Amino acid sequence: MKINILFISLCLFSWCNSYAAERTVIRIGVQASGTVDWELAAVQDNPANDFQVEVHRLANAEAGKVALQSDAVDMIVSDWIWVSRLRATGSDFTFYPYSNTSGALVVAGDSPIRTVQDLKGKRLGIAGGELDKNWLLLQALAGQEQLNLNDSVEKVFGAPPLINEQIKRNRVDVALTYWHFAAKLEAQGYRQIMDGRDILKGLGIQENVPSLGYVFKESWANSHKQAVNNFFKAGRQAKNQLCSSDTAWQKIIPLTGADDVPTLAKLRQRYCEGAVDHWGESEKLAAGRIYTLLRKLSNNQLTGQSENLQSGTFWLAE
Numbered sequence: 431m432k433i434n435i436l437f438i439s440l441c442l443f444s445w446c447n448s449y450a451a452e453r454t455v456i457r458i459g460v461q462a463s464g465t466v467d468w469e470l471a472a473v474q475d476n477p478a479n480d481f482q483v484e485v486h487r488l489a490n491a492e493a494g495k496v497a498l499q500s501d502a503v504d505m506i507v508s509d510w511i512w513v514s515r516l517r518a519t520g521s522d523f524t525f526y527p528y529s530n531t532s533g534a535l536v537v538a539g540d541s542p543i544r545t546v547q548d549l550k551g552k553r554l555g556i557a558g559g560e561l562d563k564n565w566l567l568l569q570a571l572a573g574q575e576q577l578n579l580n581d582s583v584e585k586v587f588g589a590p591p592l593i594n595e596q597i598k599r600n601r602v603d604v605a606l607t608y609w610h611f612a613a614k615l616e617a618q619g620y621r622q623i624m625d626g627r628d629i630l631k632g633l634g635i636q637e638n639v640p641s642l643g644y645v646f647k648e649s650w651a652n653s654h655k656q657a658v659n660n661f662f663k664a665g666r667q668a669k670n671q672l673c674s675s676d677t678a679w680q681k682i683i684p685l686t687g688a689d690d691v692p693t694l695a696k697l698r699q700r701y702c703e704g705a706v707d708h709w710g711e712s713e714k715l716a717a718g719r720i721y722t723l724l725r726k727l728s729n730n731q732l733t734g735q736s737e738n739l740q741s742g743t744f745w746l747a748e
Contacts, residue, residue, distance in 0.1 A: 454481045454657035458644075459494040459503035462487055465610055465701060466507050466528070468682045472668035479664060481657040498523070498645065505646040510717060510743050511563070511724060511733060513645055517740035522648040524745040526662060527640035531704025532626025533557065533564040534612035536597070536605045539619040543604060546572045554583040555593040555602035557611065563641065564606055564626050566727040571632045613700040617693040633723065637716035640706050651745060659747055666706075673702035714744055 460466050467485075474483055486503050488494045494506035499521075510525040517523065537543045543552065549572070556565050572579045586593070586602050590611040597605040597615065605615065609625070616622060627638060644662070651658045671678040679698060688694050721739040724732050 453479070454654045455484050456481050456505060456654075456657070456661055457484045457486055457503045459486045459488045459497045459506040461490060461494065463687070464507065467685045468672060468701070469528075469665055469668050471682050471685060472672055472678060473661070473664045476664065479660065481654075481661050481664075483661075504650060505644050507642055508645045509563070509641050510643065510739075511721065514721065514736065514740040514743045515734040517742055518734055518736040522742070523645055524648040524651065525643045525645055525743055526745045526747060527643040527706045527709050528665070529642045529704040530627070530638050530640050530706050531609045531700060532641055533562075533606060533608050534625040535568070535623040536607065536612045536615050536620050537603065537623060538597070539621050541603065541621065544623060547575060547577060549579065549604060550577060550582045552583055552603040553586060553601070554579070555586045555588065555596045555605045555607070557588065557590040557593045557605070557607040559587055561728055561732045562606075563724060563732070564629065566724055566732070567626070567629045567633065568606065570723060570727055571629050574632070609700055609704070610697060613696045614688070614693055617690070617696040630720065635716050635719060637713045638706075638708070639713050639716045639720060640709070646745075648742060648745065662747060669702075669705055673698070673705065717744075 458466070458470065460470065470483055470485060473479070486497065488497060488506075491508065494503075495508065495512070497503045498506045498508075507528055508525075513523050513525045543549065546568070556562060558565065569579045586596060588596065590608050593602070593605050593607050594611050594615060596602045597620070598618075604623075605612070605620075607615075612620075612622060612625075624632075626641065630639070646658075672682065673679075683694060686694060686697055688697060718739045721733060725737070
């Protein structure tokens with residue numbers, strides 16, 4: 431009897447090793463302070479997946495782009511503007527949406543600033559640089575009201591944590607920053623005037639176009655199509671679980687970097703608002719209009735020389 435049990439155990443051990451070896455390894459480059467970790471942690475909870483996620487820690491977004499282009503990782507989270515720019519040079523990178531959440535314009539709770547016109551003469555902290563997409567689009571929105579923000583505000587550029595500190599110390603009157611940094615401010619009594627989606631709607635684009643998504647080589651994805659599709663499906667399920675189950679959310683709280691209830695609640699709210707409910711032709715056509723707008727606003731610096739969004743920028747998942 432002992433021999434039979436040992437034989438069965440060895441067979442099961444062998445099968446498990448064989449199964450693990452057959453699973454597609456997906457190497458994902460993740461920023462240490464990014465929110466992608468939340469979803470990946472929930473995805474990795476399921477041992478039945480036919481893929482294995484291998485997380486590679488990255489210092490910043492630029493390090494992720496370098497890692498992807500040098501084949502050190504298979505995927506990163508980035509934007510489709512960058513993907514289109516690369517495809518125009520012959521690369522086969524492509525994009526699949528991850529989140530609808532975008533940056534936000536935030537002021538102190540008692541600030542008199544409520545509209546774009548109220549920005550005139552104010553100190554504006556901008557997360558990122560001159561080519562930050564939300565900053566470019568905000569300029570376009572103000573331009574519709576004959577307000578030139580470059581001339582009418584005092585601009586302060588910096589990393590998101592720095593911009594948060596600047597507004598807390600009253601060194602800037604308004605912060606245009608990334609969504610999770612805006613959420614942390616909101617939890618402390620600051621007020622959101624508008625977010626990236628509001629800016630786009632003000633510019634006549636009603637569709638919710640995800641700016642962030644998984645970026646990877648089309649050739650690689652086509653060679654591992656089933657596993658890649660299953661990974662995206664698992665990601666959607668994980669996000670739904672984090673937004674509907676308090677138990678699931680509790681597990682990833684250590685990854686948020688927050689330790690107070692108001693901040694955790696606001697982070698969860700904004701994260702869940704970013705769920706991609708629809709991704710079809712209307713959103714892709716809207717992306718083309720955004721591309722044209724950003725190309726003009728940045729004088730080709732953000733998009734590159736291509737007049738139009740490149741074919742194949744968005745991956746056709748099955």
